[in-house]
Amino acid sequence: EPEVTQTPSHQVTQMGQEVILRCVPISNHLYFYWYRQILGQKVEFLVSFYNNEISEKSEIFDDQFSVERPDGSNFTLKIRSTKLEDSAMYFCASGPGLAVGELFFGEGSRLTVL
Amino acid sequence: AQSVTQLDSQVPVFEEAPVELRCNYSSSVSVYLFWYVQYPNQGLQLLLKYLSGSTLVESINGFEAEFNKSQTSFHLRKPSVHISDTAEYFCAVSDQGGYNKLIFGAGTRLAVHP
Numbered sequence: 001e002p003e004v005t006q007t008p009s010h011q012v013t014q015m016g017q018e019v020i021l022r023c024v025p026i027s028n029h030l031y032f033y034w035y036r037q038i039l040g041q042k043v044e045f046l047v048s049f050y051n052n053e054i055s056e057k058s059e060i061f062d063d064q065f066s067v068e069r070p071d072g073s074n075f076t077l078k079i080r081s082t083k084l085e086d087s088a089m090y091f092c093a094s095g096p097g098l099a100v101g102e103l104f105f106g107e108g109s110r111l112t113v114l
Numbered sequence: 115a116q117s118v119t120q121l122d123s124q125v126p127v128f129e130e131a132p133v134e135l136r137c138n139y140s141s142s143v144s145v146y147l148f149w150y151v152q153y154p155n156q157g158l159q160l161l162l163k164y165l166s167g168s169t170l171v172e173s174i175n176g177f178e179a180e181f182n183k184s185q186t187s188f189h190l191r192k193p194s195v196h197i198s199d200t201a202e203y204f205c206a207v208s209d210q211g212g213y214n215k216l217i218f219g220a221g222t223r224l225a226v227h228p
Binding site: 031102 | 148150156157158159160163204214215216217218219221
């Protein structure tokens with residue numbers, strides 16, 4: 001069964017460093033998303049991406065964050081200068097199209113900022 | 115904007131007992147509704163969804179949820195739980211006109227005891 005894959009599963013970084021989280025969505029999907037879950041809190045929407053551009057972003061997704069689909073298969077989330085409060089589990093998701101509703105999630109990348 | 119309230123942060127229950135996990139939502143537009151499950155150290159998996167049609171939806175492992183528009187609820191039930199149902203359960207909503215962005219509730223931790 002096709003699945004969304006994410007790398008790395010866990011990354012530890014120093015505050016102020018750049019981090020890139022990678023995702024390979026399901027191949028025929030058109031819509032891509034990043035969510036995050038701070039330990040013990042709810043899953044929060046960060047950004048959605050369609051047709052090679054951001055379709056919607058939350059207030060969390062500030063100038064320190066960026067997304068890219070560099071080669072037609074990978075979907076990356078970059079945090080330019082990490083802060084302690086960026087420590088969280090980051091989930092990538094993809095969806096086949098509008099009016100279908102269901103999103104398929106990866107297993108997440110745990111980011112720890114020291 | 116949509117929001118989701120899961121009234122119980124934790125629900126302890128004995129094996130083979132029935133369980134109900136409560137979910138209420140608010141939205142000014144028509145929505146799709148979902149329950150996702152997160153097993154320890156895993157990603158989010160779709161448990162069941164309501165898009166249209168019958169207000170009672172079922173999963174393959176015995177869970178069911180009923181969409182109640184007048185009460186803006188989408189409670190999850192199972193008549194007899196197993197130890198393996200121990201997990202975090204997230205209710206989520208997306209508006210029918212958007213880019214399938216999911217808004218999640220805070221989650222309910224279901225702990226099934228022998």
